[in-house]
Amino acid sequence: MKSSTEVHPQLSEARRAMVGSLTAIGLFSGVVNLLMLTGPLFMLQVYDRVLASQSVSTLAALAVLAAGLYGFMALIDAARTRLLVTMGHKFEQRLSRVAFDSTIAETSRPAQGRNAIRDVEQIRSFLSGQGAAALFDMPWMPIYLGLVFALHVWLGIVGILGAVVLLAGAVVTDRIVRRATLSQSEQAGRRARLTEASRRNAETVRALGMQSHLASAWQNVNDRFLQVSARAALAVGLSSSATKVFRLGLQSAILAVAAYLAIHNELSPGSIVAASVIMSRGLQPIETLVGSWRGIVGAGRAWQQLKCTLAGGNETAQLELPDAKSSLTVEGLIVVPPGAKQAALKGVGFGLSVGEALAVIGPTGGGKSTLARALVSAWSASRGTVRLDGVPMDQFRPEDLGRQIGYLPQDVELFEGTIAQNIARFDPDALDENIVAAAMAAGVHELVANLEGGYGAMVGERGAALSGGQRQRIALARALYGDPFLIVLDEPNSNLDSTGEAALNAAIVAAKGRGAIVVVIAHRATVLGAVDKILVMENGQVAAFGSRDDVLQRMRAENQATVREAQPQTAGGVGVMRGAAPTAPQAAAG
Template identity: 35%
Template sequence: MSDKDPIRAALDECRPLFMAAFWFGLFINALMLAVPIYSMQVLDRVLSSGSLDTLLMLTIIVGVSLLFMGLLQGLRALVFSHIGRWLNDKLSSDIVHKTLNLALYKPSIGSQPLRDLATIRGFVTSPALGSLFDAPWAIIYFIVIFMINLWLGLTVVLGAVLMLALALVTEKLPAKHSSLANDEQIKSMQAMDAVIRNAEVVKAMGLLEQASRRWRVHNRQWLEHAFSATNLQTVVSHATRTLRMGLQVLLTGQGAWLVISGGMSSGGIIAVSILSGKALAPFDAAVTIYQTWINTQKAYKRLQELNPASTEANRTMVLPEPRGEIAIEKLTFQDKQSSRWIVRGVNIRIEAGEAVGIIGPSGTGKTTLARLLVGVAQPTSGSVRLDGAALDQWDPDQLGRLIGYLPQGVELFSGTVAENIARLEAEADPQMIVAAAQMAEVHDYILQLPNGYQTDIGLNGALLSAGQKQRVALARCFFGGVRLVVLDEPNAHLDAEGELAFVKCIMNAKERGITTITIAHRPSVLQKVDKILVLQGGEAKMFGPAVEVLDKMTRPEQNVRPIRKHQDTELEANSVN
C-alpha cells in the first residue's frame, strides 16, 4: 500500500468492483423500463383488445424483468458492502498506527481518524453511492420520454434543469455553514472528552462550570451553523418538492391535452409519469448526496493528513539482541509550537546493566529526555543509540519488546492484572508474567488481590488505586527480555513500603543486567543507582558516580564544571569536577 496515499491506493484496488457496479447500473435501469412499458401496453392494447393472453404474457415478462432487476440491485449492494468491509480491514490497522504516532504530538486527535474511516465506509455502503452510479443512466429515461413525445421530453428536461439549479443553490448557500458546523462538532466532542477524562478533578475542585465552558462555546457555534445550514436546506428541499409536484401536474395536464388532440395514446400519460420520476430521481437526491459527499471528502482529507505522522523508518530490520548499552550523542530537542529548546546537547554514555538516576528542577527537560530515550519523541538533532544502533534503525516491534517505559501518567488497559503485565499478549507464558512481577517486587502484593493475577482491574484500571496502578505498570516494564527500562517518577504514588520495594526492584534489575534509568525528585529512591545525571535548563550539568554527584550537590559552595555539549565523555567519576 502506498505510503503517500494509502486510501487512494486501496480505492484503486477496488476499481474492478466499482466498474462492475457501474455496469450493473445500466442493466438495472434498463430493466426498470419494464414497469412503464407494461403500464402503457396494458392501457393501450390489453384494455382495447380485451386479450387475457396478452395480459398474462406481459405480466410474466415484467415479473421476470423485475426479478432480475432485484437480483442485480442486491448483488450491487453486496459489492458495495464487501468494498466497505475490505476498506476497513485494509486501512484500519495502518490508521491506528498513524493515529498513535500523531497522538504523541497531538493528544487531542483522539479516535477521530477511525470515525473518519467509518464515514468513508458508510458512504461506500450507503444508497447515496448507488444513486451516483445510477445518475449517468438517467439518460435512458429521457430518451424513452422523447420517443413517446417531444414536448413532454422538453418539459422533463426543463424540470431537470430547474432542479439542478436548486441543487447548486443548496451547494453554495449552506456549504460554508455545513463545513463550519462539522468542524465545531469535532471540537465540541474533543472538549467534552477532555472534561470526562478529568472528571475527578472537575468534581473535587468544583470546575464543572469552568471546564464545560469551552464545550458550550463550541457546541453553541456548532448548533448555530447547523441551524443555519438546516434552515437553508429545508427551504430548498421544500422548493424542490413543490417543483416536483408542479412538474407532475404539468406533465399530466400536458399529456391529457395531447391525448385529447390525438398526439399521444392514453397509456403514454402513465408511462411518462413513471419515467419522469425515474429520470428526475438523481436530481431530486442531489442535495442529500452532495452533503454526504462533502462530509466524506472532509473525512478523506483529514485521513490524508495522517500520512506525515508516520515516523518509523521503512528500512528497519531485526538486529541482534542488545546488551543494553545506551549512547546519547549531542541530543537536542526543540518544541515545535513554542520553539523552546527543551533538551540541549546532552552527550553521555551508559554502560549495559547500569542503574542511572536523573534529577533536576521541574521543567528542566527530564520527561522529554525520557521520551527521547524510548523513541516516543524524535530528537531535533543528535541521536539515542542502543548498542550502537540509533533507535530508528531498530525494527519497531523488536524495539518495543526490548524497552520498558513507565511514564508519569500511568495508564492500564481494561482486563486482568496478568494481561496488563503481559502487555496484552494473547498467549503469554504465565512464568514470564510471574517473573516480571517478582522482578518488580509486586508478586506478593498481587497474590493478595481477590483473584490474584486474574483480578479484573476494570475499565482502564479504574478498580485500582493510583499506587496499585503504578506497581502493576512497573511489573509490565520488566516483562519479557527487556534490556532498557526508563522510569519517570516511579514513586510518585508509592508509600514507604512501595518505595522500599522499588529500591529492591532496581537491585534486581542490576543483577539481571538490565539498564535502568530513573527520573526522581526524592533521592530516597536513588540510593542504589550507580550514576546520577543532573539536568538544568535542558543541559547535562553533572554526570558521574551517584555518591560523588550527591556530595557535590550538598556542597553548593564548590564550583561544578558542566559537561561540555560536544564532549565525548566515558562518564566515569572524572565527569564530575
C-alpha cells in the same frame, strides 16, 4: 517520511480490493435502471394497445410480464444493496488494524484533529448507504433524458432544463455543506476531547467542585456544535425539499407539455404518462444525492484525511534488526510536544553504556517528562536522534523496539483486564514464569499473591480496583516484563511508601546487573543512591551531566555559594535577602 500525496499500501490495497465489487455493483445498477423502464412501458402499452383493442388477454399478459420483471428487479436491487454493505464492511475490516495503529501513533505527532478509526467508519457508512447507490444511478440520467427526447424533442428540452436547475442546486448545496461540515467536525472534536477529559478526571472534578464550571464549558462547546450541525442539516434539508418539490413540479410540467402535444396529435395518450414517469425516474438520483450530501462530503473529507494520516506514519523500518546490547545515545534532541508550538527540549544530548543508570533531575517544566517520552518514542523528535547501539530508534520495527523498552509513565494507567494481562502487556502468548519473574523483579509478587484472585484479579477501568501505589508497582512490573534493554521510569516513586521505594531501588540495581540501561526521572532524592550518573534539566536544556558524585558535589558547592551571597545585608537599616538556591535533594524533587 512519506509524502502526503503517496497512498499507504494497505489503503491502496483496500481500494484495489473494491474494484471487483464496484464492477458488479455497476452491472447490477445497469440492470436495475433498465428494469425501471418496466413501469413506463407498461403504462404506454396499456394506454395505446389495451384500451384501443379492449383486449383483456393482452392486459393479463402484460400484467404477468410486468410482475415478473418487478420481481427480478427486486432481487437484483437487493443483491446490489448487499454488495454495497459487504464492500463497506470489508473496507473497514482491511483498514481497522492500521487505523488503530495510526490513531495511537498520532499522539506522538502534532495534534491535527485526525482520527483514522472515525474516518474509516465514515467511509464505510457512505459505501453502505443510498448515496453510493445514487452515484451508480447518475450515469443513467442521460439515457432517460434520451428516451424522453425520443418521445418528443420539446419534452427532452424541458427535461434538460430541469436537470440543469437540479444540478445547479446540488452545486450550491455542496458549497454550503462543505463549510458547515468542516466547522461541525472541528466542534465535534472539541466536544469529544472535553467530554473524555472530564470523564477521566471525574474524581478530581467532583472533589474540587469543578462539575458546574466544566458543565458550562461543555455546554458552550456543545452549543457551537449544535449550531453548525443545524446549519449543515438545514442546508441539506432545504435543498432536499426544494429538489423534491421541483422534481414533482417538473414531472407535472412534462405531463402538461405532453398533453398539449397529444391534443395536437403529436404524441399518443400513452406517451403522456410514460414521459412523466421516465423523467421523474431519471432525475431521482439527483434528489437522493442532495439528501445524502452531508454523507458524501464527509466521506470525501474522511478519505483525504485518511490518506494524509496514513501517509504521515514513519515506517522506514523494513528489516528485523538485532536487539540493542551496548549503548544509548541522544544527539541534538529537539522535541515539540503534540499541540504545542514551542520546543520543550532544545538540543539535548548525552550517552549511556550498558549497565548504567541515569537520574534526570531539575525544576518543574524543565523538560524531564518530555525527555522520557522521547526516549521511548512516545513523542517524535523534530530534530536530533535517539540511538540504540548506534541505530536510530525509528529504524526498528515497532514490535521489535517495544520489546526492548520498559516504560513507566508519570501518570500510571492500567488497562481493563487481569493483573497478569497488564504485566504481560496483553501478550496472548505470555508465559506464566515470565509474568511472575517481572513481578518479582518489581518486588510486587507477594503483594499480588495476597490479593483476592491473585494474578487473575481484575484491575477495573484504568486500574480503579487498585490503590495508587499498587497501580504504580504493577506498572513497574509491566515495564520490567521481558527484561528490556532500555528502562525509562518517570517519577516511579511518587505513590510509593518506604517498602515500595526499597523494591524500586532493588529493581534498578538488578536491571543494571543484567546489563540494562535505566533512566529515572527523579521525584525524590531517595532514588539517587541507585544511579551512576545525573542529568540536570533546565528550560529544556542540559544544565549538568556527569557521574552522580561529581554532579552532586558541584551542586552543593553552587548552593553553598548562593547561600553565602543570600545572607542578610544591611542597607539603610533594612535587611535584604536575595534568596537561596535549593539543595541537591530539593532539586531532584523539582
